[in-house]
Amino acid sequence: MTDVLINDNFSGDTEIDCLIIGGGAAGLTAALAASESGAAVLVAERENRLSGSTALSSGLIPAAETNAQKRQNINDSKKTFFADIMEKNCNSADPNHVSLCVENITLALDWLEAEHGIPFHVLDDFLYPNHTNFRMHAVPEVTGEALVNYLERAVAELDIYVSCNLKIVNLVKSNNGRILGAIGERPDGSTEAISSKTIILACNGYGGNSALIAENIPEMQNAIYFGHAGNQGEAVIWGRQIDAKIDHLSGYQGHGSVAHPHGILVTWALMMEGGIQVNTNGKRFSNEHKGYSEQAVNVLSQPEKIAFNIFDERLCALGRKFEDFRKAEKANAIISADTIEDLASKLNISIGHLCETMLEIDALAEQNAVDTFGRNFNSKNRLQPPYYAVKVTGALFHTQGGLLIDSQARVIQKNGSFIQGLYACGGAACGVSGPDVAGYLSGNGLLTAISLGYVAGKSIKAIEL
Ligand SMILES: Cc1cc2nc3c(=O)[nH]c(=O)nc-3n(C[C@H](O)[C@H](O)[C@H](O)COP(=O)(O)OP(=O)(O)OC[C@H]3O[C@@H](n4cnc5c(N)ncnc54)[C@H](O)[C@@H]3O)c2cc1C
Known part of the structure; x- marks a missing residue:
């Protein structure tokens, strides 16, 4: 059962500072950022290799005022990018959340390039729908698979633990609401308890969960799901159990x-x-x-x-x-x-x-x-x-609804307080597309994966250690 357990005496087989659930663009970016602060980081990935929807994607990341744009003499502004996103979602997304993503994607791409050797260029031979300027960034291969490979190589150069074939089935918290760790399951059914003061949910949305799709996006319940099958909606399932604020599930x-x-x-x-x-x-x-x-x-x-x-x-x-x-x-x-x-x-x-x-x-x-x-x-x-x-x-392709987070990617509860130690990014968090399919501006997916992964990873240092 995918439950949140309450256990004040929880003690894991492994102890870590930050557990990241999911090894796609959001999880790997978060791992790089969290590791820089000196945190001991473990990425748990349910599949036998790092991939996710990120590896299935075209790998195009929108961002404005980046070094890559400057090298290509592309005149763009974060203000225009913000306006393009808001126009597409008909002002239905929280402008503060959109700003958070727009500001941080620039920082994140420049940092991935300068600090982790991931080369980006901007596609400048056609404009994606409703983007005012050329701002789709890609690695040289222009594929999501290559993007994951670059991130994986960067992660391998740091002291970051990556454990594939480890599906997290339970979050564990204390009676007073602080995150204590999680329980993971191996393909042979054995379980592992992991103690961690912080958890970053980077397990994407619920595109692979037919019950959640039928409940929230009925018009797509019989359509082909083209995203990663392992995205089963744990962020929403756990979020509901801990009274997290969740929004735009129909997006x-x-x-x-x-x-x-x-x-x-x-x-x-x-x-x-x-x-x-x-x-x-x-x-x-x-x-x-x-x-x-x-x-x-x-x-x-x-x-x-x-x-x-x-x-x-x-x-x-x-x-x-x-x-x-x-x-x-x-x-x-x-x-x-x-x-x-x-x-x-x-x-x-x-x-x-x-x-x-x-x-x-x-x-x-x-x-x-x-x-x-x-x-x-x-x-x-x-x-x-x-x-x-x-x-x-x-x-x-993928869902846009999810957990509401603050400017440090902390998961917000319905009563306005935070679940201590719990963060969300990428498709696990509420996106910037609003509640409707038409609100999706090209690139909103990797925008929130990489910008919020960066924010969540950086927050670990500031708050928890
Ligand atoms: C065909 C296609 C093309 C796309 N093209 C683009 C594009 O060009 N630009 C763009 O911006 N967006 C694009 N998208 C959307 C984009 O791929 C996603 O928005 C983005 O990859 C989400 O990143 P993520 O890290 O949140 O999730 P993912 O990359 O899906 O990673 C989540 C990971 O979590 C793992 N996981 C899930 N549950 C658990 C668990 N309980 N325990 C352990 N691990 C778990 C999953 O196995 C998965 O590997 C495309 C999507 C598709 C399907």
Whole structure:
């Protein structure tokens, strides 16, 4: 049972200053920051290797006024970044929490680069939806897997203990509410008791927990979950038992472009640079530039719950910059044709309707006009033959609701006090996207993982040791 135990006499087999539950971007960043203060740190990871949703992700981290941006002469400001996040979530996220993330992501990325040798550059060949400036930072490989590898290598250089195959099943606290440690379970069923004055919850959200999804995000209960299966929502489950403040459980990141049935993410850059989505009737059904998160719901409400991304050779070249796209090509998910008629017949959709749609967007592009969904077309991004298409569906990527924390990442209780020694970061904490799928601005996931991981790790020194 995933319970919080109360035991004033708790004594662990292992004693540590800071136990971090979860070895994704949030947990590993927190471990690096906590370790700098001299704390003895243990990262407990339930899987047999460090990965999480972070390793499945594209690894793109938004931040403003970083050294990487300065090197690339990108003029950006934290103020604009903050405004972009708030505009996307319709001012439904706590502005202080958003500020905390915006301020600390800059510090964290510059610090990861300078102190831990993790090289970042900014993608500057297309703008992600609703971002005013180029601010998506990535490691050279531009994958989440590589990001985890860099973090893992940095952790290995310090005296940080990492224990894989250790699933934390219980938190232990004292009668007066102070964290005392946790109990972990090994795959063979044996248990380990860990004494720790502080615990950082970095175990992400509840995307892998179908009961919590049905309860909080019913529209996604039958959708594909594309995130890490090990994210079972312990932060929320434990949080409820200790009267923690929890918010925005209905918030999540969806994605409207997962190759079907291959299950490979197809970059939204194609849509931002001129591509369109049509349904099985060959008709467009939305403004693709609003955001890929809410597009999950739009695609899932189309016939057969699918859509086709239509693009061209120029966009294919852009797509090939992403490993996922190259994988989709290798898996024969990408279909090409010299004419729209051939493409429609290969996709088995109405030739007449698809031709009509293409004529419509071509006319809009020629006139630099806005369509009825509110999307702006321009002549620069006009689609040219040969044409390409990929069949996609909508999916749930990760949840955005979670524990409310203060500016030191301390978990707040309903009565306004703190659970002494308990911190949360990444997907375990409430995010910056508000309660709705449309509130997710690209990159909000790794933004909160790395910025709040940094804040939580730094807080260990200031308060507990
Ligand atoms: C396909 C995909 C693409 C994405 N692309 C991007 C992107 O480009 N940019 C972006 O900002 N966001 C992206 N995201 C979202 C992003 O991946 C997440 O927001 C982010 O990785 C969360 O980091 P985390 O450290 O909180 O969680 P995770 O990386 O999921 O790490 C949590 C870890 O905790 C472990 N764990 C859970 N419970 C326990 C337990 N009880 N005991 C021990 N260990 C436990 C899990 O096994 C896991 O390894 C994407 C998500 C997906 C699915």
